[in-house]
Amino acid sequence: MRMIRIFLTTLGLAGMLLATPAGAADKPGVTLYKNPQCGCCEGHANYLQQHGFKVTVVPTHDMSLIRRQHGIAERFEGCHIALVDRYVVEGHVSAPAIDKLLKEQPDIKGISLPGMPDGSPGMSGQKTEPFVTYEIGDNPSADKVFVVE
Incomplete structure (x- = not known):
């Protein structure tokens, strides 16, 4: 009986290791600021967690202030x-x-998928066209594509 318990415990630990997303230990944490009433933001946080990111969600009514602080x-x-x-x-x-942003480490502020496109990670609906993610740089008048998916 003791051997069966040891075997099942070992099997359970192995299963937990296999269930951990690949590269999760290598990924930095994410702090996600969202409007407290928004559900799709929670969907995006869950999506990121499923892809190995440790996400901390911070509900706030100061989204415009946070965007101004980061030059969005x-x-x-x-x-x-x-x-x-x-x-x-x-x-x-x-x-x-x-992942591409973190791997390549470009000299930019960040990246953006503007709006709330249907079918994007965390959003309901069907994707109807490729998503265009833009670089957020220091030049506020320049739009440079980071990736098209």
């Missing part, structure tokens, strides 16, 4: 703003785009 132009605004490593991630940006 209005045209780049999404539903929520996240801080990842030294970058700002605005809106429902995909995990692969964030």
Whole structure:
């Protein structure tokens, strides 16, 4: 009986290790600021967690202040703003785009998927066209594409 318990305990621990997303230990934490009433932001936080990020959600009514503090132009605004490593991630940006940002470490403020596109990570609905994620740089009048998905 004792051997069976040891075997099942070992099997359970192995299962937990296998269930951990690949590279989760390598990914930085995410602080996601959102309006307290917004549910799709929670959906995006869950999506990021499923892709190995440890997410801290901070409900706030000061979204415009946070965006101003991080230099986010209005045209780049999404539903929520996240801080990842030294970058700002605005809106429902995909995990692969964030992974690319963290791997390449470009000299920009961050990236943005403006608006709330249907079918984007955390949003309901169907994706109807490719998502365009933009670089957020120091030049507020320049739009540079970071990735198209």
